[in-house]
Amino acid sequence: MEMFIQMLVAGILIGGVYALIGLGMTLIMGVMRIINLAHGQLMMVAMYITFALFQFFDLDPYFALLVAMPCLFLLGVVIQKYFLNPLLKIDSVIPQNQILMTVGIGIVLTETIRFIFRSDYKSVKTSYSTATFMIGNISWNVPMFVAFGLAVLLTTGLFFFLLKTDTGRSVRATAQNKDAAMILGINAEWITQLTYGLGAAMAAAGGTLLLPIYYLFPDVGGQFTLKAFVITVLGGMGSTVGAIMGGLVLGVAETLGATYISMDLKDAFGMVIFVLVLVFMPGGLKTLTKV
Amino acid sequence: MNFFETRRLTKAFGGLIAVNDVTFQVQEGEIYGLIGPNGSGKTTVFNLITGYYPITSGQVLFRGKEMNGFPTWKICKEGVGRTFQIVKPLRRMTVLENVMTSAFCRTNSATKAKDKAMEVLYFCEMEKKIDFPAKGLTIGDRKRMEIARALATEPKLLLLDETMAGLTPQEQAEGVELIRKVRNSGMTIIIVEHIMQVIMSLCDRILCINYGQEIAKGTPSEVANNHAVIEAYLGKE
Amino acid sequence: MKSKYAIIAAIALLVLFPLMVGSDYYRHIFIIALMWVVIGSSWNLLAGYTGQISFGHAIFFGVGAYTAGICTTQLGISAWWGMLLGGPVAMVFGFLMGSICFRLRGSYFNLATLAIAEILRLVAKSWTSFTEGMMGILTIQTFRSKVPYYFLALGLAGLCVFTIYKIMKSKWGFYFVAIREDQDAAEALGISSFRYKTYSLLVSSFFTGLAGAFYMNYMGFIDPDVVFSLYYISIMAILVAILGGAGLIWGPPVGAFIMVLLQELFRSAFFGMAPKWVSNAHAMAFGILVIVVIRYMANGIVGDWPKIHGLWAREKVIPSATSGN
Numbered sequence: 001m002e003m004f005i006q007m008l009v010a011g012i013l014i015g016g017v018y019a020l021i022g023l024g025m026t027l028i029m030g031v032m033r034i035i036n037l038a039h040g041q042l043m044m045v046a047m048y049i050t051f052a053l054f055q056f057f058d059l060d061p062y063f064a065l066l067v068a069m070p071c072l073f074l075l076g077v078v079i080q081k082y083f084l085n086p087l088l089k090i091d092s093v094i095p096q097n098q099i100l101m102t103v104g105i106g107i108v109l110t111e112t113i114r115f116i117f118r119s120d121y122k123s124v125k126t127s128y129s130t131a132t133f134m135i136g137n138i139s140w141n142v143p144m145f146v147a148f149g150l151a152v153l154l155t156t157g158l159f160f161f162l163l164k165t166d167t168g169r170s171v172r173a174t175a176q177n178k179d180a181a182m183i184l185g186i187n188a189e190w191i192t193q194l195t196y197g198l199g200a201a202m203a204a205a206g207g208t209l210l211l212p213i214y215y216l217f218p219d220v221g222g223q224f225t226l227k228a229f230v231i232t233v234l235g236g237m238g239s240t241v242g243a244i245m246g247g248l249v250l251g252v253a254e255t256l257g258a259t260y261i262s263m264d265l266k267d268a269f270g271m272v273i274f275v276l277v278l279v280f281m282p283g284g285l286k287t288l289t290k291v
Numbered sequence: 292m293n294f295f296e297t298r299r300l301t302k303a304f305g306g307l308i309a310v311n312d313v314t315f316q317v318q319e320g321e322i323y324g325l326i327g328p329n330g331s332g333k334t335t336v337f338n339l340i341t342g343y344y345p346i347t348s349g350q351v352l353f354r355g356k357e358m359n360g361f362p363t364w365k366i367c368k369e370g371v372g373r374t375f376q377i378v379k380p381l382r383r384m385t386v387l388e389n390v391m392t393s394a395f396c397r398t399n400s401a402t403k404a405k406d407k408a409m410e411v412l413y414f415c416e417m418e419k420k421i422d423f424p425a426k427g428l429t430i431g432d433r434k435r436m437e438i439a440r441a442l443a444t445e446p447k448l449l450l451l452d453e454t455m456a457g458l459t460p461q462e463q464a465e466g467v468e469l470i471r472k473v474r475n476s477g478m479t480i481i482i483v484e485h486i487m488q489v490i491m492s493l494c495d496r497i498l499c500i501n502y503g504q505e506i507a508k509g510t511p512s513e514v515a516n517n518h519a520v521i522e523a524y525l526g527k528e
Numbered sequence: 529m530k531s532k533y534a535i536i537a538a539i540a541l542l543v544l545f546p547l548m549v550g551s552d553y554y555r556h557i558f559i560i561a562l563m564w565v566v567i568g569s570s571w572n573l574l575a576g577y578t579g580q581i582s583f584g585h586a587i588f589f590g591v592g593a594y595t596a597g598i599c600t601t602q603l604g605i606s607a608w609w610g611m612l613l614g615g616p617v618a619m620v621f622g623f624l625m626g627s628i629c630f631r632l633r634g635s636y637f638n639l640a641t642l643a644i645a646e647i648l649r650l651v652a653k654s655w656t657s658f659t660e661g662m663m664g665i666l667t668i669q670t671f672r673s674k675v676p677y678y679f680l681a682l683g684l685a686g687l688c689v690f691t692i693y694k695i696m697k698s699k700w701g702f703y704f705v706a707i708r709e710d711q712d713a714a715e716a717l718g719i720s721s722f723r724y725k726t727y728s729l730l731v732s733s734f735f736t737g738l739a740g741a742f743y744m745n746y747m748g749f750i751d752p753d754v755v756f757s758l759y760y761i762s763i764m765a766i767l768v769a770i771l772g773g774a775g776l777i778w779g780p781p782v783g784a785f786i787m788v789l790l791q792e793l794f795r796s797a798f799f800g801m802a803p804k805w806v807s808n809a810h811a812m813a814f815g816i817l818v819i820v821v822i823r824y825m826a827n828g829i830v831g832d833w834p835k836i837h838g839l840w841a842r843e844k845v846i847p848s849a850t851s852g853n
Contacts, residue, residue, distance in 0.1 A: 029635075033635070034635065035635050035638070035639060083819065083823070086823065087822065087823070090826045091826075092774075092826035092827065093383070093576055093708075093774045093775040093826075093827070093831075094575065094576070094581060094770060094774050094826075095579075095581075096581045096635070096638055097822050097826065099583075099635070099638060100763075100766060100770070100818065100822050101818070101819060101822050101823070103759075103763055103818060104815050104816070104817075104818030104819040104822065105815075105819065106815075107759065107811060107812070107814060107815030107818065108812060108815035108816060108819065110811075110815075111809070111811050111812035111815055112812070114811075115808075115809070115812070222758070226642075226643075226646060229639055230643075233636070233639060262654065264650075264653070264654035265650060265651075265654055267646075267650055268646075268647055268650040268651065268654075271643045271644075271646050271647045271650070272647060274639075274640075274643045275628065275640060275643055275644065275647070278628070278632060278636060278639075278640050278643075279628055279631070341716065343712070343715075362715070362720065363715035363716060364714075364715045364716075364717075364718050364719050364720045364721075365720075367715075367716060367717060367718035368718050372716075373716055375712075375713070375716070379710045379712060379713035379716075380709075380710075380713075381705065381706050381709035381710055381713060381714075382709055382710075383705070383708075383709055383775075384705060384706075384709065388702065388705075391702060392702040392703065392705075392706045392714075392717060392719075393717040393718070395699045395702055395703065396717060396718035398699075399698075399699050401697065401698060401699065404699070404702075440717065441716075444717060444718055
């Protein structure tokens with residue numbers, strides 16, 4: 001039982017960070033109706049930025065957030081503006097060409113990073129990387145705990161932006177009905193760029209927060225892209241509250257699955273849950289809450 | 292036995308009842324009109340008959356056979372053809388290919404399907420446009436192609452959903468002519484239409500609904516003089 | 529008519545190729561390209577014609593390859609039995625995938641196919657007692673010469689393209705394109721979209737499975753990360769078809785040869801003429817190609833050919849179902 005609670009705690013902590021990554025993708029899904037298959041790769045780029053800052057300027061990963069997030073925001077805006085939006089004007093037999101485009105972008109990002117940093121494993125070893133504290137009989141990993149806290153903070157910030165600011169309302173309006181939003185004078189083109197930028201920045205935050213406890217290599221992005229879309233579908237595509245729940249569910253499922261079933265299949269659990277949800281609950285978790 | 296009938300047809304979307312207890316009978320060979328103000332549930336009735344939405348309660352009977360729960364494609368096979376209010380051309384196919392696709396409903400042979408398609412296209416006077424890509428057609432031709440496509444499935448009953456909307460008066464007159472020609476070939480037709488002139492000149496009998504409920508039934512002149520109908524269209528005095 | 533002669537000439541060239549070119553290296557490139565003709569055309573049947581964009585064709589390639597491999601490792605029979613069994617086994621997986629995924633539309637469908645491929649990759653990796661896991665399966669190739677493999681691949685490619693060509697001229701072909709263009713309209717015309725999507729998927733998975741079984745026999749080695757690869761099988765299949773022209777019979781064959789040649793150019797650093805770092809950049813080139821093709825050649829080389837060709841010839845192009853312009 002103690003073991004179970006321990007794993008549950010670990011799952012929820014990592015789930016908080018997953019939720020952050022999933023939120024970014026959900027935002028993009030909601031406004032653009034596309035799955036961003038470059039999401040994990042954007043996250044990976046942010047991780048390398050953080051790594052470089054740590055390596056060359058000795059900057060603490062948590063402070064690097066302040067650099068990595070704006071950088072990824074800009075990168076996201078550029079991708080949306082110059083690579084994704086132009087595709088809307090093309091009449092193609094394959095309607096999913098935007099998704100394919102994100103695949104191409106993902107490959108280029110990975111290879112660019114490989115070119116600069118080589119393929120070998122890197123890690124950011126801080127003084128607190130392995131620190132833990134105890135509450136009762138449960139041990140809490142310090143960087144995970146901090147990551148969870150910051151994830152909650154950033155998520156709250158995002159919700160404040162979406163619910164309370166004019167720009168945030170425009171984003172939600174565009175997600176609901178793009179044409180109507182445009183008629184009402186919302187610059188949909190800019191909103192899509194902003195959204196993609198925000199989505200990328202959220203992914204950047206997730207990546208940076210994971211860095212003190214994760215190994216880093218150029219191909220790390222691929223698995224996080226898969227996690228992110230599992231979360232997005234789990235939550236019900238485009239539902240922000242659903243994405244948070246999806247992140248937590250995935251975190252817990254992975255940790256418990258790895259402990260009780262098989263370590264090797266850790267990454268497969270997410271996929272299996274994903275397919276089950278698609279088949280039995282096509283609306284995702286949000287159908288349970290109606291949010 | 293009625294050729295086609297609905298019994299107490301009802302459809303609820305969540306709490307909203309879009310079609311409420313609609314019952315009507317259509318006899319073989321007649322043109323039956325379904326009218327009502329915007330949003331009164333006419334197209335929903337068509338979507339229920341053709342299986343696009345599951346029926347909440349009630350029955351749809353075609354030649355004595357209950358069709359509730361049939362998938363859309365099977366209802367077509369049973370002999371009910373339809374057109375869409377918002378036309379749905381197969382955009383990257385030519386006119387001929389569009390009609391051939393539906394002719395395959397009754398045959399597996401490409402030659403036979405082509406012959407059937409050509410026959411229908413001549414009937415609809417579209418033979419000069421067979422090689423046009425469907426996405427480039429004018430709205431009038433698109434509507435005409437919808438009818439041709441429905442006819443090529445060799446239906447016994449044809450459901451026409453606002454085939455005149457958006458047409459010029461000239462095209463409307465040609466459309467009415469085409470529908471008469473279809474009826475004279477022995478087809479039974481149910482028609483949803485907004486343009487009263489068209490309805491009045493074509494239909495043998497009419498059902499008027501509002502808020503999903505029947506408000507009048509009868510011959511065109513009976514319905515046109517009905518108080519409830521006038522109120523529904525023009526509002527209360 | 530001109531295109532008919534071009535096709536006959538291309539086929540004649542392909543048949544004579546191994547007799548004219550003695551180099552095993554070039555023969556190998558052509559064998560791989562012919563294999564990609566099969567995979568690309570199969571993907572094209574399901575996606576380009578039927579409109580169901582699969583991000584998981586590695587499922588069928590991997591299953592075909594593993595069927596052949598497991599014939600040797602578990603059943604102790606020749607991997608050539610895989611050429612008989614690979615297609616049908618892949619079809620079984622296709623049927624299962626269809627019954628799960630065809631309930632979904634749009635992005636949901638794309639992602640479900642991708643997820644199933646990933647699940648199979650991870651299972652193949654960890655079920656060591658059955659699949660040998662990450663070690664992969666190693667068999668001894670039957671022929672030392674490339675020529676038998678070449679003609680086998682050519683036969684497979686020919687059979688695949690011809691079958692799809694015939695299908696697209698028939699009722700199935702019309703129904704597939706109708707589903708791609710408008711599923712609601714198709715249903716109203718008496719087409720069971722679920723049934724015909726499944727037909728399309730079954731044919732598609734059969735040929736992709738055959739290609740997988742061929743790969744096992746030809747290469748003599750497979751492992752889960754290669755045959756179930758998202759990028760180098762599933763995405764490559766999409767790219768081959770789109771580069772050549774999705775929804776066009778000659779699109780994938782043209783795309784396959786260009787893709788494989790381009791990849792080889794980079795892998796070999798332009799046959800050793802460019803500096804060595806170029807060979808490390810072949811994945812990068814692959815990514816850039818994805819972007820360029822999607823951005824500037826949405827209809828592919830064959831599809832946009834009238835546009836390119838039209839610069840000096842003024843032939844009127846009539847689009848048709850089988851050319852899905």
